[in-house]
Amino acid sequence: MKKKRDFRTEVKKMARKAKEASLQLAQLSTLTKNKALLHMAEDLERNQERLIKENRKDLAAGEKARLSSALIDRLRLTPPVIHGMAEGLREVAHLPDPVGEVVKMWKRPNGLMVGRMRIPIGVIGIIYESRPNVTADAAGLCLKSGNSVILRGGSEAFLSNQAIGQVLRNVLIKRGIPQESIQIFPHTEREAIREMLQLEDEIDLIIPRGGEELIRFVTNHSKIPVIKHYKGVCHIFVDETADMEIATRICLNAKVQRPEVCNAMETLLVHEKVASRFLPRVARALQKEGVELRGCPRTKKVLSYIKEAQEEDWFREYLDLILSIKVTKGIEEAIEHIAKYGSLHTEAIITSDYTNAQKFLREVNSSCVLVNASTRFNDGFELGLGAEIGISTSKLHAFGPMGLEELTTTKFIVYGEGQVRK
């Protein structure tokens, strides 16, 4: 009981400081923010040895705790990873500053000039797992968009995150920016996170990044708005008129380029009129890359040797070299399948037909809908947002990849000349 109370006081104090810092941060000039970002990039590279030393302690503890080799890999800081973090901060420094932009302005019949001005959201809490580079990436995006950030990384990366955070905060101190605008959450207990999720007066937004279990925990306990995506069960529909070469190339890219990420294809839908022509071709290409195929009964008529897909396969985000395949009567059935089993993440159609391309774009309401391009493009950098703090399938506020603009909101501004309401 005593411990619980301690968390509450401590976490609240931290969040209050973040809120106070956010008021100053919102007013910083673009130049001040950019110089700090470039300085942070330099200092991360300059402190490479210290970061790697702290990271080794995390790695040793992880090996002792028998973490999977995949997890250990994600945890590891190497000179190229640190260089990548620094380059990420440099890129953010070069992106336009969204704060203060007036996105629209109009005149009312009574002469009032009304506009919408971009402002920071305020204080953002980011709860993530494993990769310590998220610490620098997220801190950079939040600083540029004028938001204070509280970063709670995975307990397995605790010392690495603390070390990265210290480098970043030292730059803030040197440059006269409130150091509380970047805070590394010092607790690993879930109880402490739960306390943080109650602080709706201090924290404006929570972004959880990680496995579905973590995201469900955060959603269930948060009084603060949460932007998230649970999973990406992404589909490609190969239409009757698809160019077979393009369709094969895109399916291969969407499935095997990085099977472990959320915008990889998990289910392939094929128009019945091209099934016998397309399936053997794409199966050959995929199997050459080691992909296991699971098909519906009609798929198995063409690819008799593959495993039969079960009902639960259509809901699965394999995140692995496995693909489920279904033959459909046409675009209608494909769209219905996506509505029923999809996760609103990313879907693509491969077609040469104008009407079907437009129909698919209009009727499929996932966060990103593509014609004749790989699902792997649903990514902040690839779509041209310049950077990405995560992908949202929450629909509210931001739907799809979130860049700097999505870390702001707009307030109404009104220029009057003494008008009163009638």
Next chain:
Amino acid sequence: MKKKRDFRTEVKKMARKAKEASLQLAQLSTLTKNKALLHMAEDLERNQERLIKENRKDLAAGEKARLSSALIDRLRLTPPVIHGMAEGLREVAHLPDPVGEVVKMWKRPNGLMVGRMRIPIGVIGIIYESRPNVTADAAGLCLKSGNSVILRGGSEAFLSNQAIGQVLRNVLIKRGIPQESIQIFPHTEREAIREMLQLEDEIDLIIPRGGEELIRFVTNHSKIPVIKHYKGVCHIFVDETADMEIATRICLNAKVQRPEVCNAMETLLVHEKVASRFLPRVARALQKEGVELRGCPRTKKVLSYIKEAQEEDWFREYLDLILSIKVTKGIEEAIEHIAKYGSLHTEAIITSDYTNAQKFLREVNSSCVLVNASTRFNDGFELGLGAEIGISTSKLHAFGPMGLEELTTTKFIVYGEGQVRK
């Protein structure tokens, strides 16, 4: 225990139907939606007698339960109120349809054309109190923006809301629109609302409208994103260079035109250099309208006869003919006061100074910030959104009044020619 389970099944079934309906609703043509809205307006007026008859039963029950006369007034349906509801629907029919608008489109270096297309949010749950006209207003806005809606009004207006809902649903049936796109929640128990707030897979957004207690209840129990505002502690700062006549007129309008609403002024801040000139003048005007004044010690030096404001007064949303007044050293102290005691709702500055006008607009991050105009303008109609479903101080998604556009989100659409990710 049995009852609890019953709610769960029933409420979930309702929400599922709303979700299914929303898929069809998202694809309706603008013409179909507009015709339905005009038809609804007509049928509300045509069924006036039935609505008033059902409303009388609610009123009788309310009087028996000794509801306050203010509450009874808000509950009452009269021919002018019903006409107002019909006119509201007609106005919504004439607003532009936000669904399908492509708000931006750009080209990537690899040739991909990337855009953002407006789509409905999906299923919206609205939880409100008292006024039955909200039933028609909210249903109209949701239909036009392509969203299914579940409406849960106050238990004191139960029969009135059911009757209005029936008129609206009959129009949907006649026009071949899924009737489940407008549903009136049939339960008055809080337990049933709590079940509704768990359905994050079926419902995309909850908008609570009402007292702070209701809104806190909803926020505390919802797994679904909530857009809300708790209260409006709105400020006007009268600067040194303010035109005294304009300042008086605006303060009077902001305080007394409708003291019971969220965008009415609650605290007046006055620059010390004009305190002795402005305070007697504005006090006279306000007291003539019956406003009780409560001042800081410096205010009391000028207006010695008024009550002294206590610390808690600065946090208060009086919603009544009471005003707290503070003399500040200047714009800096005024902005600090607003940051400390404000509710991020609406703040105005009265000034003739260019620099201070711009400084106030930039540094005060409330949902609406005005120069030389009344706080009462923070309203969807007045700011030109055409309509309003509520005001948000949540910062996420929509900050300020929410119109049709704020009931949509955008998806990314991508036109490709076979591009794959490198």
